[in-house]
Amino acid sequence: MGSKKHKKESKKRKHRSRSRSPLDGEEREKKRHKKHRDRKKDRSPDVEEVPVDSHLPPDNGVSSGSRSSSLSVRDPRDSKPREDAYRDNSQESERAPSPAAAGSSAQESLSIEETNKLRAKLGLKPLEVAEKQAEDGKIKDDLGEFYHKPAANLSQQRAADKLRERLELRREKRQLENKLQTTLLADGSEDEDASGWIKKSRDLEKQKREAAKRAAMLDELDEEFGVGALLADDRRESRERAYAPTQLRGLRVAHDFAALPDERETVLTLADKDVLAEDSEDVLVNVNIVDDEKYKKNIEERKKARAGYRAYDEEAELATALGLERSVLSKYDDEIDADAKLRSRGFRLGDQAALEAERAREAMRAERLAGGPDKRLESLQLPELRIASDYLDEEEMQIKFKKVKRKGKIRKKPKQEPIDVDEHEAGTAPLETDDTEVKPEQLWAADEDEVEVDTELQAALARARRLRLAERAEHKAEVDEILQQPKEEPPEVDASDASAMVLDATAEFCRTLGDIPTYGLAGNRDHLAEIMDFERDEVEAEPEVDTNSGAWSRVDVDSEKPADIAAGAAGGLEAEPALGAGVAGALRLALSKGYLERAGAAPAPRPRTAAALTAHHYSIEDKTYGEDDKHGRRERGGHSGPLSEFREKNNFRPNIKLEYVDDDGRPLCPKEAFRYLSHKFHGKGPGKNKQEKRIKKAVQEGLMKKMSSTDTPLGTLQMLQQKQRETQSPFVVLSGAKRDANN
Amino acid sequence: MLEVTCNDRLGKKVRVKCNPDDTVGDLKKLIAAQTGTRYDKIVLKKWYTVFKDHIKLSDYEIHDGMNLELYYQ
Numbered sequence: 180m181g182s183k184k185h186k187k188e189s190k191k192r193k194h195r196s197r198s199r200s201p202l203d204g205e206e207r208e209k210k211r212h213k214k215h216r217d218r219k220k221d222r223s224p225d226v227e228e229v230p231v232d233s234h235l236p237p238d239n240g241v242s243s244g245s246r247s248s249s250l251s252v253r254d255p256r257d258s259k260p261r262e263d264a265y266r267d268n269s270q271e272s273e274r275a276p277s278p279a280a281a282g283s284s285a286q287e288s289l290s291i292e293e294t295n296k297l298r299a300k301l302g303l304k305p306l307e308v309a310e311k312q313a314e315d316g317k318i319k320d321d322l323g324e325f326y327h328k329p330a331a332n333l334s335q336q337r338a339a340d341k342l343r344e345r346l347e348l349r350r351e352k353r354q355l356e357n358k359l360q361t362t363l364l365a366d367g368s369e370d371e372d373a374s375g376w377i378k379k380s381r382d383l384e385k386q387k388r389e390a391a392k393r394a395a396m397l398d399e400l401d402e403e404f405g406v407g408a409l410l411a412d413d414r415r416e417s418r419e420r421a422y423a424p425t426q427l428r429g430l431r432v433a434h435d436f437a438a439l440p441d442e443r444e445t446v447l448t449l450a451d452k453d454v455l456a457e458d459s460e461d462v463l464v465n466v467n468i469v470d471d472e473k474y475k476k477n478i479e480e481r482k483k484a485r486a487g488y489r490a491y492d493e494e495a496e497l498a499t500a501l502g503l504e505r506s507v508l509s510k511y512d513d514e515i516d517a518d519a520k521l522r523s524r525g526f527r528l529g530d531q532a533a534l535e536a537e538r539a540r541e542a543m544r545a546e547r548l549a550g551g552p553d554k555r556l557e558s559l560q561l562p563e564l565r566i567a568s569d570y571l572d573e574e575e576m577q578i579k580f581k582k583v584k585r586k587g588k589i590r591k592k593p594k595q596e597p598i599d600v601d602e603h604e605a606g607t608a609p610l611e612t613d614d615t616e617v618k619p620e621q622l623w624a625a626d627e628d629e630v631e632v633d634t635e636l637q638a639a640l641a642r643a644r645r646l647r648l649a650e651r652a653e654h655k656a657e658v659d660e661i662l663q664q665p666k667e668e669p670p671e672v673d674a675s676d677a678s679a680m681v682l683d684a685t686a687e688f689c690r691t692l693g694d695i696p697t698y699g700l701a702g703n704r705d706h707l708a709e710i711m712d713f714e715r716d717e718v719e720a721e722p723e724v725d726t727n728s729g730a731w732s733r734v735d736v737d738s739e740k741p742a743d744i745a746a747g748a749a750g751g752l753e754a755e756p757a758l759g760a761g762v763a764g765a766l767r768l769a770l771s772k773g774y775l776e777r778a779g780a781a782p783a784p785r786p787r788t789a790a791a792l793t794a795h796h797y798s799i800e801d802k803t804y805g806e807d808d809k810h811g812r813r814e815r816g817g818h819s820g821p822l823s824e825f826r827e828k829n830n831f832r833p834n835i836k837l838e839y840v841d842d843d844g845r846p847l848c849p850k851e852a853f854r855y856l857s858h859k860f861h862g863k864g865p866g867k868n869k870q871e872k873r874i875k876k877a878v879q880e881g882l883m884k885k886m887s888s889t890d891t892p893l894g895t896l897q898m899l900q901q902k903q904r905e906t907q908s909p910f911v912v913l914s915g916a917k918r919d920a921n922n
Numbered sequence: 923m924l925e926v927t928c929n930d931r932l933g934k935k936v937r938v939k940c941n942p943d944d945t946v947g948d949l950k951k952l953i954a955a956q957t958g959t960r961y962d963k964i965v966l967k968k969w970y971t972v973f974k975d976h977i978k979l980s981d982y983e984i985h986d987g988m989n990l991e992l993y994y995q
Contacts, residue, residue, distance in 0.1 A: 288925070288937035289956060301951050306923040307941055 428529035432463045436526050436537060439468070462525070483510040497559070637683055845877070924979070924986035928953055928966070934992065940979065947975035953992070965993040 289297065295305045401407045432439075432447060439445050447463035488508060514520065526534060769775040839852035847855060858864050865873070890896045902911050924942055926949070929935040936956045940949055946966060954961035966973040968990055973982055984990070 289939065291923070291939060294939045294952070297952065297955050301948070301955070303944065303948055303951075304941070306939055308923055 424529070430461060430463055430528045431525055432528060433521070433525040434465065434468050434472075435524070436534060437541075438472075439465075463528075486510065493560075634683075924984070926979075926984060926986075926988050926990055928990045928992040930992035930994070934959075942980040942984075943978055945976055945978055946973040946982070949979065950975065959994065963994050965995050967991040967993055 291306055291308060298305055398407075401410070433450060445465050445468075447465050450462040450464040452459045452462070487510070526537065766775065839847045839855065841847055841851070841855055854865075864870070886892065899911060903909065923939055925937055925939050927935065927937050934957055936953060938949065938952045938956060940952060944952075947961075950961040950964045950966065953959070953964055953966075968982075968988075971982075973990075
């Protein structure tokens with residue numbers, strides 16, 4: 180690496196030396212000398228650049244002129260020896276042709292000495308090499324203006340701290356040792372060894388035995404003189420004297436009197452009390468009763484907590500209504516000064532008066548609760564409110580209502596007076612309209628659900644009509660007069676006698692049903708015919724009101740032939756074809772029964788029988804109830820809505836088979852159907868080619884269907900079989916066609 | 923004593939030792955001595971500040987190890 184670099188530098192050097200004109204002649208001379216010397220020294224000028232000391236560390240290398248100088252800056256104290264070293268090296272560095280080539284870097288720097296020389300030549304003062312150290316150890320900064328306080332040595336400080344700490348610790352330890360200078364237990368005791376200890380224990384044992392012996396001896400002496408019994412008595416007496424019921428007088432028992440079980444001994448103990456309490460008195464308690472009370476209290480509190488927040492608690496409401504203070508969130512209520520309450524609870528031993536008073540109070544309370552002979556306790560609590568339900572619950576289901584027996588008609592006609600025709604003036608033409616409140620609205624308002632009402636209505640109508648007929652006979656003359664009057668009576672008035680019609684549910688049903696095929700066949704329906712006849716008799720003049728009145732269309736009974744009941748079979752279902760002899764008969768029957776499907780039958784043929792079954796006198800308009808009819812609405816007084824409730828047909832499952840056929844009647848698959856409809860919709864059919872293609876396809880399909888599955892299209896098999904039959908052989912000779920044909 | 927580096931970025935880079943109380947002119951003479959350029963052709967700059975000849979280095983706050991731009995005029 181070195182060689183390459185140096186080659187480069189040599190070039191540079193040449194260049195530089197050429198350009199260096201303004202240098203002092205003297206210096207140049209000197210340098211030339213140097214060069215000369217170098218050349219002398221070195222054998223080959225090419226290898227010259229490769230420094231001899233390239234293997235040396237760089238600090239005393241050729242190029243380190245600047246480096247050495249910088250070193251000398253760093254520690255100017257030993258600049259002398261360095262400079263000496265430099266001088267030693269300078270001989271090597273002098274090999275370099277110019278100072279510019281001195282460093283491996285492009286920098287050139289003169290040493291201090293050289294610089295000083297230069298400065299002297301330039302008339303400048305020499306470099307201030309040594310920085311003057313201030314006497315007080317403070318260091319001046321670069322410009323010599325400010326003094327710096329030397330930074331504290333942290334490591335020294337830390338070491339000092341550590342030392343000081345250790346010293347302190349030692350001192351403290353010493354002090355403690357001085358303080359605790361006592362003889363240890365082991366040091367002071369004498370029985371250091373086992374033998375000493377054994378001896379000691381034996382001594383103790385001996386002393387004990389002697390003492391026991393002495394006591395026994397004394398006891399014996401007492402027995403002899405009868406002192407023992409005396410002593411025992413004495414002791415008991417003294418104890419009794421010390422502890423009598425009187426001693427317990429005034430001591431408080433912290434339980435209610437009732438809490439103490441009767442007829443049983445209860446052991447009471449002195450309750451624990453605070454040592455520091457000033458006004459503490461001794462209280463007797465029973466541990467079990469205390470536990471019970473605590474348990475009860477806990478339960479109560481838990482109950483309260485479980486109840487939670489009840490904003491509309493009834494008890495609370497009641498309390499507020501009575502003027503008591505209402506407690507909010509009472510579960511958080513704590514007894515204030517519960518201790519005081521506890522302290523006053525219970526009773527005092529020997530305080531008979533208080534006990535009696537308590538007992539009396541109890542009795543009074545019980546009496547009040549039980550009430551007097553004329554008192555009855557009644558709770559103000561109302562039955563709990565419940566949300567009303569739409570459905571019966573089980574309890575309600577079980578309740579059976581007593582069925583009230585209906586007596587006669589419940590509904591009475593509100594003030595229906597038969598119209599007195601006499602009251603009317605002749606000019607008002609009372610006969611012109613039927614004023615017996617039989618209005619068409621009412622007629623068509625008659626619903627099948629209100630059959631009962633209808634019968635009532637019909638009865639009333641019939642009565643009125645009969646009355647009218649009777650009256651008309653009487654007032655025939657009047658009628659004539661009326662007829663004379665300018666206003667022409669419509670001709671129907673007279674003719675209506677016969678064509679009057681009565682509507683009731685039964686009649687309507689019969690008519691809409693059409694002819695009942697089997698009706699009266701059994702010959703047991705004569706009475707019904709009678710009824711109908713009767714009705715026909717009863718029918719009376721019903722003047723034709725405007726035909727446009729409502730959506731109700733009238734049926735002119737007379738103009739139509741009444742249903743011929745006897746003719747039964749004619750109108751209804753087809754007669755069942757008789758199962759005659761032969762397959763044809765059977766097939767016909769099957770077809771009629773629907774066992775067989777007629778080939779090429781219409782997709783949804785509407786049987787003739789169905790047409791026969793539908794009502795002839797039925798039109799859709801009949802059922803519209805005149806919803807958008809002003810007349811009807813006015814009559815009903817504004818509350819509109821259908822008179823029969825809307826019933827959803829839950830069980831309506833229409834059997835729909837959606838099929839499309841094309842113009843030729845061929846069934847179409849959905850795809851084709853769509854195409855067909857689409858063509859129709861857009862009014863633009865397929866092209867000619869497409870149409871031909873489709874026709875061809877259809878024809879092909881037809882052929883395919885017609886094709887025999889057992890034979891070829893040309894009937895080869897049949898021919899073969901025929902041939903075999905002719906030749907009476909199980910084979911056929913296949914040979915030349917012509918010869919065979921000739922044969 | 924301080925040492926400044928002057929670079930003309932054309933191949934000349936010199937380190938010059940000088941005193942803080944030298945003037946810029948003195949520094950230029952020293953540079954001229956080291957590089958061989960005439961001192962009156964030298965311009966010393968730091969960014970856009972052209973150092974004037976009669977002012978001391980310390981007044982320009984030129985410290986040890988600073989780099990000065992060396993231009994020619």
